[in-house]
Amino acid sequence: MVRCFLIHSVCPLAALGPGESRVLYSRVFGPDVGLWSDRNRELSPEERRVLQKETIMVVARQVHGAASLSREAAGRPPVEAAPGEEALALQEADGGAVRLRAGDPFPEETSALWLAVQSLGFTLVCEPHENLLLAEGTLRNLTRHCLESLHMLGQGSEVLLRSNRVDALLSRLLPHGQLLFLNHRFAHSLEKEAAAYAAK
Numbered sequence: 001m002v003r004c005f006l007i008h009s010v011c012p013l014a015a016l017g018p019g020e021s022r023v024l025y026s027r028v029f030g031p032d033v034g035l036w037s038d039r040n041r042e043l044s045p046e047e048r049r050v051l052q053k054e055t056i057m058v059v060a061r062q063v064h065g066a067a068s069l070s071r072e073a074a075g076r077p078p079v080e081a082a083p084g085e086e087a088l089a090l091q092e093a094d095g096g097a098v099r100l101r102a103g104d105p106f107p108e109e110t111s112a113l114w115l116a117v118q119s120l121g122f123t124l125v126c127e128p129h130e131n132l133l134l135a136e137g138t139l140r141n142l143t144r145h146c147l148e149s150l151h152m153l154g155q156g157s158e159v160l161l162r163s164n165r166v167d168a169l170l171s172r173l174l175p176h177g178q179l180l181f182l183n184h185r186f187a188h189s190l191e192k193e194a195a196a197y198a199a200k
Contacts (some may be wrong), residue, residue, distance in 0.1 A: 021061055
């Protein structure tokens with residue numbers, strides 16, 4: 001099962017310190033086991049929300065660090081693509097996986113798969129027994145749909161204002177955090193649904 005999906009920044013922003021990342025969108029699937037530990041059982045709903053937000057920020061910072069290291073090791077800056085060139089940007093995207101140790105930030109070990117497309121990071125956090133090849137394919141598919149339907153490569157992209165569209169994509173491509181094996185016919189019908197919803 002997938003624990004969460006994030007869209008966040010992976011390049012330095014003027015308003016943030018070095019190594020910081022801004023989370024633009026996050027979705028947690030299922031109850032977070034870490035929030036229900038004995039120590040956190042008496043927390044108010046607001047305190048649980050803050051704890052969940054801090055957990056997501058830890059993941060975003062770790063992925064930001066991994067993406068920065070990957071780009072430095074490759075020795076090439078991210079490819080700047082104009083709106084309409086989403087496919088090219090996705091082909092040139094850096095990607096990888098980060099193993100998150102038990103307790104940092106989740107109670108058990110998890111894996112974070114990420115794609116860095118220009119200044120944006122797309123991350124799936126999976127439980128340790130998940131099929132990482134299937135998760136990578138799902139992440140690429142989600143990233144492609146987000147880039148194309150939300151026009152995220154242009155100036156003033158509206159990911160914050162159109163979170164309902166990301167929610168709709170997730171409900172079709174990653175229902176309740178479950179990875180789906182997709183055949184071509186099913187993938188084609190999902191793409192038609194996503195395109196019809198994006199046209200609204």
